[in-house]
Structure formats: C-alpha cells, structure tokens
Amino acid sequence: MTGEEFLHLHRHASQGEEVKQQPNSEQPKRYVYGILGISRLFGCSLPTANRIKKSGKIDKAITQIGRKIIVDAELALELAGRKTEDADNRRAMENYKSTVPKPPMADEEFAAIWRSVHLKVTDTYDTPPEILWVNGSTIGTLGNFSASTGKAKSKKTFNISAIVAAALRNSEVLQYSAYLPQEKRKILYVDTEQSFYHCHKVLMRLAGCDIEQNSKDFLFIVLREHTPERRREIIGETLRRVKGIGLVIIDGIRDLMYDINSPSESAEIINLLMRWSSGYNLHIHTVLHLNKGDDNTRGHIGTELNNKAETVLQVTKSTQDANISEVKAMHIRDRDFSPFAFRINDDALPELVRDYTFDQPRKDRTLPLNELSEQEHRQALEAAFGNNVIQGYPNIIAALKTGYASIGYERGRNKLVDLRKFLENKRMIIPDPRW
Numbered sequence: 001m002t003g004e005e006f007l008h009l010h011r012h013a014s015q016g017e018e019v020k021q022q023p024n025s026e027q028p029k030r031y032v033y034g035i036l037g038i039s040r041l042f043g044c045s046l047p048t049a050n051r052i053k054k055s056g057k058i059d060k061a062i063t064q065i066g067r068k069i070i071v072d073a074e075l076a077l078e079l080a081g082r083k084t085e086d087a088d089n090r091r092a093m094e095n096y097k098s099t100v101p102k103p104p105m106a107d108e109e110f111a112a113i114w115r116s117v118h119l120k121v122t123d124t125y126d127t128p129p130e131i132l133w134v135n136g137s138t139i140g141t142l143g144n145f146s147a148s149t150g151k152a153k154s155k156k157t158f159n160i161s162a163i164v165a166a167a168l169r170n171s172e173v174l175q176y177s178a179y180l181p182q183e184k185r186k187i188l189y190v191d192t193e194q195s196f197y198h199c200h201k202v203l204m205r206l207a208g209c210d211i212e213q214n215s216k217d218f219l220f221i222v223l224r225e226h227t228p229e230r231r232r233e234i235i236g237e238t239l240r241r242v243k244g245i246g247l248v249i250i251d252g253i254r255d256l257m258y259d260i261n262s263p264s265e266s267a268e269i270i271n272l273l274m275r276w277s278s279g280y281n282l283h284i285h286t287v288l289h290l291n292k293g294d295d296n297t298r299g300h301i302g303t304e305l306n307n308k309a310e311t312v313l314q315v316t317k318s319t320q321d322a323n324i325s326e327v328k329a330m331h332i333r334d335r336d337f338s339p340f341a342f343r344i345n346d347d348a349l350p351e352l353v354r355d356y357t358f359d360q361p362r363k364d365r366t367l368p369l370n371e372l373s374e375q376e377h378r379q380a381l382e383a384a385f386g387n388n389v390i391q392g393y394p395n396i397i398a399a400l401k402t403g404y405a406s407i408g409y410e411r412g413r414n415k416l417v418d419l420r421k422f423l424e425n426k427r428m429i430i431p432d433p434r435w
Helices: 003-014 034-042 046-055 073-079 087-099 107-117 156-169 196-207 211-217 228-241 263-279 299-308 374-384 393-405 413-425
Strands: 031-033 062-065 068-072 130-134 137-141 145-150 176-178 186-191 218-222 245-251 283-289 311-317 324-332 340-344 350-352
Touching: 031 034, 031 073, 034 046, 034 068, 034 073, 068 073, 130 156, 130 283, 137 283, 137 311, 137 324, 145 156, 145 263, 145 299, 156 176, 156 186, 156 245, 156 283, 156 311, 156 324, 156 340, 156 350, 186 228, 196 218, 218 228, 228 245, 228 263, 263 283, 263 299, 283 299, 374 393, 393 413
Parallel strands: 145 283, 145 311, 186 218, 186 245, 245 283
Antiparallel strands: 031 068, 062 068, 130 137, 130 176, 311 324, 324 340, 340 350
C-alpha cells in the first residue's frame, strides 16, 4: 500500500465512514514524507526543514503516525506562503517559454526602443555622482548597485551599519566616506531575514551612530514575513512613493527570489536592481552569503552580481582573532583599495583596528614562476635581501625561502634552487663570482 492510499484509508476510518472507491475527477494530491521530504519540497537544508516543521506553520498539512510524517505538499507550500510550483516545475516552464517564438515587434515599438538604446558619438553624458568611497576608491555611484558578501557570522550587518552611518552623517565611519546630495538625503534599509526584534537591535545599533539626529532621513522596513513577490512589490512602491531616496540597503537579496540557481529569476532580480537604481537615480547596496565550502557567492544570483555590480565587498572573519572582521574588494570597477579590519567595541559599534597585519594568501602550489608579477618579485627580493650582503649558497637559498614565503610563495629546496636560476637568468639577482 502506498503512503497516499494509507492516508486515505486512515482519514476515512477515523471518521467511521465506509471506504468506497470514488472516481477521481480532480488532480491527485501530492505528498512528501519525513524531514527529507520537507527539505526537498522547500529546497532547503535538513536543519532548516526541521525548523519549519517545529515552527508550527505547516501543522495543518502534516499527519504524523508514530514516527511516520506525511505532508500534503500543496497545503504546506500554501501555509508557508511559497509558490505552489517546485523548482523543477519552474525550470521546466522557463525552458518551455524559451522555445516559444515571439511575434516580431511593430515598427513603432522598435523605433521607440531604438531611440532609447542607440548610443551616438555626439551624445554627451554627465559623470555619475560618486557617493561612497573606501580610502579614496569609489565603491558606489548614483544609478548603480553594489553588494557585500561573506559567510555566516562574519559581521556583514555591522559592516553595512558603518556604511549607513557614514551616509547619514555625510562623513567617514571606519574607512567608509559618504556624501549624499541634499535632494537625495533619505536612506531606505530593507531587512528580509531577521525578526522585528533583531531588526530593532540593528536600528538601536545605528542609533548609537547618532541616527536620531537624522531620523527623518532614515526608513527601516522589515519584510521577513512576506513572499518574494510581495517583498519586491513593497520595495518598488516605497521607491515610487517616497521622494529623495539616495541610498537603499537590501539585506539580503536572496529573499527576493525563490530559487537562487534559476537563471531567469537571477536575471530578473539583477534587471530589477538596475531599473530601480537608474530609474530613481539612487544607489542600491545589497547583501548575499558566500558558499560554506569556498569563497564564491551563492547560486546563479551570485554569478550575476559579480558580473553586474559596481563593487562587491567581501567581509571575512579573521583567522588571527575571531572578534575581528576583514573587509576587502572582491570586485571593483575603480582602483582597488587596501583592505581594512574592524571589531565590535563595548558599545556594540564597529570600530577600526589599526596596525592590523593581514595574512598573506598562499600562492597556488602549481603556479609557475613566470606568472608572478614583477612587483611580487621585487617585494619578495626586498624581504629576502634588503640592503644586506648574503654570502654562501645555503644562506642565499634560505633568504629566498624567507622572502618568497612573505608573499605566500612557499616552496621546498628543489623549487628554490630553480627559483635562484630563474632570477639569475632574468637578471633580477646578479651572482658574485665567488659564489
């Protein structure tokens, strides 16, 4: 007997009714089983599926007999406020739509579009106003969007708080400098992940950054309980109705979509960010997690962000001190800036860590010597020799080992011997005839 048949018999038996075979004119219900079934239904991890079950939101869709859990899939999705189609069905629909030919544009429609997209040599454009900087490098302009990314608990929200505080003051916080024009002084902060309680903690943290002096320019909305479509609708309506917004924070972008690996959904979200930012002439800064196993942004939406965002900042927990977070540019259109580090002080506010020494990333063990840049060779040789005169073959090899390790190029003795020959051939070091 299948699970559906058992559930059908159990329900009728519990009501004292005689079970009769009825013609099924409606589409049969779909069921999933156990925590694994809930996980697959919602496209989430097993711990998250367990939390969904324990939350009570889908209790009406669950029948539990002993340790057996049977879930009415469509009802569970409806109770949780999700789309009724699963990810596979959405992808199938996307593929189907891509194969359906569209009728050609009317002449008037194409003419209007052509005028809006055709770029001429004689056209002139103003430089987009710069509003956000790090150590003099531009990370944000009006009409564009940027992003912060990092793994869980890397203090991404604290970093965002510093950006917001700098924009509210039109001054510098941590290494962030900001200037919003007078007609663009309002800031919209959208949180899609946290509860009202935790969002209020973020708000109070910003209050410690003198937000109360600029409260009329700061709007904070909490969209955790809404569906992705509803979240996008609320943000769009807010931008349409509230005038004077210059900076929008969306923490996080993943919750504006159902499937982070959907190419069509990802393209739709990125296009939406571009339309909002250019249409309302503002800057959007959003947040996306990194994969747990590597330093790549999550899903297809992460790939699109990397390709289209003006700047992508990476926030990383320090390997030297768990209370310190490091900030660097993962992608940036302007010149790169030197990374910086911050910690959370006793007032629960981010503060700069001065004289912080960053770990030098190790070079790929398979990286050929000729792929090191001239600047990297100069830096390594300066660390190896400086102004010292080093004599003796073993001492020279030891110095090269120390110098190149300082730039993350750690190698064994045989590779260091090859390195010495390489440097001599390139005339980067000149041997003494007595060697």
